[in-house]
Amino acid sequence: MAIYRCEAKSISRGQGRSCVAAAAYRHAETLHDKRQDLTHSYERKEGVEHSEIITPENAPEWSKNRETLWNYIDAAEKRKDAMTAREVLVALPRELNHEQRVEAVRSFVREEFTSRSIVADVAIHEPSARDGEKQPHAHIMVSDRALDPSQPNGFSAKKDRTLSQANGIETMRERWCQHCNQALERAHVPLRVDHRSLADQRQAKQAVAADRSRPQAEREAAAQKAFLLDRPPEPKIGPVAQQMDRQGRGEQAHALRDALTVRQDRAMLQRIMEQWRQIKGLVRELVQAIGEQTRQAIERLTPSPALAGGLDRLRTAGVELARQDSMADRLRQAGQDLQRQDQERARQAAERQRQQQTRQQASKPSRGPKPGRGGPDFGR
Numbered sequence: 001m002a003i004y005r006c007e008a009k010s011i012s013r014g015q016g017r018s019c020v021a022a023a024a025y026r027h028a029e030t031l032h033d034k035r036q037d038l039t040h041s042y043e044r045k046e047g048v049e050h051s052e053i054i055t056p057e058n059a060p061e062w063s064k065n066r067e068t069l070w071n072y073i074d075a076a077e078k079r080k081d082a083m084t085a086r087e088v089l090v091a092l093p094r095e096l097n098h099e100q101r102v103e104a105v106r107s108f109v110r111e112e113f114t115s116r117s118i119v120a121d122v123a124i125h126e127p128s129a130r131d132g133e134k135q136p137h138a139h140i141m142v143s144d145r146a147l148d149p150s151q152p153n154g155f156s157a158k159k160d161r162t163l164s165q166a167n168g169i170e171t172m173r174e175r176w177c178q179h180c181n182q183a184l185e186r187a188h189v190p191l192r193v194d195h196r197s198l199a200d201q202r203q204a205k206q207a208v209a210a211d212r213s214r215p216q217a218e219r220e221a222a223a224q225k226a227f228l229l230d231r232p233p234e235p236k237i238g239p240v241a242q243q244m245d246r247q248g249r250g251e252q253a254h255a256l257r258d259a260l261t262v263r264q265d266r267a268m269l270q271r272i273m274e275q276w277r278q279i280k281g282l283v284r285e286l287v288q289a290i291g292e293q294t295r296q297a298i299e300r301l302t303p304s305p306a307l308a309g310g311l312d313r314l315r316t317a318g319v320e321l322a323r324q325d326s327m328a329d330r331l332r333q334a335g336q337d338l339q340r341q342d343q344e345r346a347r348q349a350a351e352r353q354r355q356q357q358t359r360q361q362a363s364k365p366s367r368g369p370k371p372g373r374g375g376p377d378f379g380r
Contacts, residue, residue, distance in 0.1 A: 002184065004193035005091035005137070006176040008169055014081030019141070020070045022085065026123040026139045027051045031067045035074055049136075050102055050124035056114040059147055060154065063119050070121075073143045076155045085141050086163060090176055092124070092136035095189045104183035105138045108176055116160060117146035202226050227335060 011017050020033040024040040028048045032039045055063050062068045077084050092101040109120045121141040129135040145155035162168045177195035208222035290313045
């Protein structure tokens with residue numbers, strides 16, 4: 001199942017981080033940070049399937065060398081707490097092969113960054129997920145400064161504030177959704193992703209279900225989809241919980257357990273909806289058959305046992321329809337109960353995470369961050 005994820009993070013000196021170290025980690029390379037005079041080596045890291053620097057047209061040669069590029073970007077920022085880079089994380093569909101994923105990322109980067117003269121450093125990772133399949137995703141590291149050959153340091157004097165604007169990240173999320181779906185369409189994969197929230201998706205499906213000008217089958221499918229979308233979002237499984245799971249300590253990862261519970265509830269709702277769809281189809285066929293028999297009997301205008309039997313069956317069908325309506329009410333009530341349970345689990349997970357963070361912060365020694373930590377932020 002194709003999943004959607006697109007988010008932006010910042011890398012700043014104020015966090016004790018280095019953009020050179022982050023680039024070394026993302027690409028499993030050894031890079032030397034000139035400002036700190038530190039060498040960051042992550043060549044033993046596994047899971048990097050593709051590494052590429054995508055530059056605008058007529059970009060200088062130094063921008064195509066990773067170590068030089070990130071040292072230049074770091075040197076362009078003077079403040080001791082400066083934000084030196086941004087990182088965009090996107091999930092890649094499993095349904096695409098390696099080449100199709102790479103091309104989807106390239107097309108997105110060209111439209112979103114190099115079109116504004118911003119260099120993008122791309123790393124595609126494919127670690128293993130819980131189900132044994134790959135979990136492909138891309139790390140796209142960029143600077144807020146566009147290339148400018150007229151400046152002594154090679155970068156524009158003013159920062160590009162696109163991702164700092166109120167709708168900048170939302171626009172970027174929508175564009176990645178478009179590129180992802182275009183890649184799925186080119187690969188003849190029927191699945192699609194959606195960047196909107198569950199609430200917005202559900203509202204759109206409800207509008208389709210209420211539109212009487214649409215075919216009945218389309219309206220019913222939209223109503224079923226709206227029912228399945230009436231749920232809280234799946235809890236986020238952070239890198240710590242993922243690492244604990246890989247180490248065989250998944251039961252200790254509260255966020256992981258909560259997410260798995262939500263997935264089980266969602267699967268149960270889907271089974272309920274499928275059973276309801278089958279029952280509804282059988283009842284509709286029964287009513288149509290009885291109606292046809294009754295119509296034929298009335299046209300003959302001769303009382304007969306068949307007519308009386310048809311009327312009895314029609315009354316029975318009416319009782320069955322009423323029973324099915326009652327079942328639908330129970331299904332809706334079950335869905336609401338599950339939603340309340342999901343919300344309570346999400347609240348408890350957030351409280352546990354808050355308490356864990358409080359304990360971790362209380363146990364940390366009061367010293368500054370260690371130099372050269374570029375750390376994983378997503379998956380592996």
